[in-house]
Amino acid sequence: MADVSPIDVQKALKGAEYPASGEDLVSVAKSNGAEDTVVKKHQSSGSKRYDGPDEVQKAIFGSGGKS
Numbered sequence: 001m002a003d004v005s006p007i008d009v010q011k012a013l014k015g016a017e018y019p020a021s022g023e024d025l026v027s028v029a030k031s032n033g034a035e036d037t038v039v040k041k042h043q044s045s046g047s048k049r050y051d052g053p054d055e056v057q058k059a060i061f062g063s064g065g066k067s
Helices: 005-013 022-031 034-044 053-061
Strands: none
Touching: 005 034, 005 053, 022 034, 034 053
């Protein structure tokens, strides 16, 4: 998988409870069997706390959450 899509991120975070830390989301992604590229996107997104999935999308993909 060369690029990570917003759908990949949504699948990786299925069941996540917000607000959540970046570490929490990485743990959820790993538990959901996310590919390494998706996990790395979460680890490198830079934000420490997320109030919801929209904030995760913005942190990973920029405004709008679409690639």
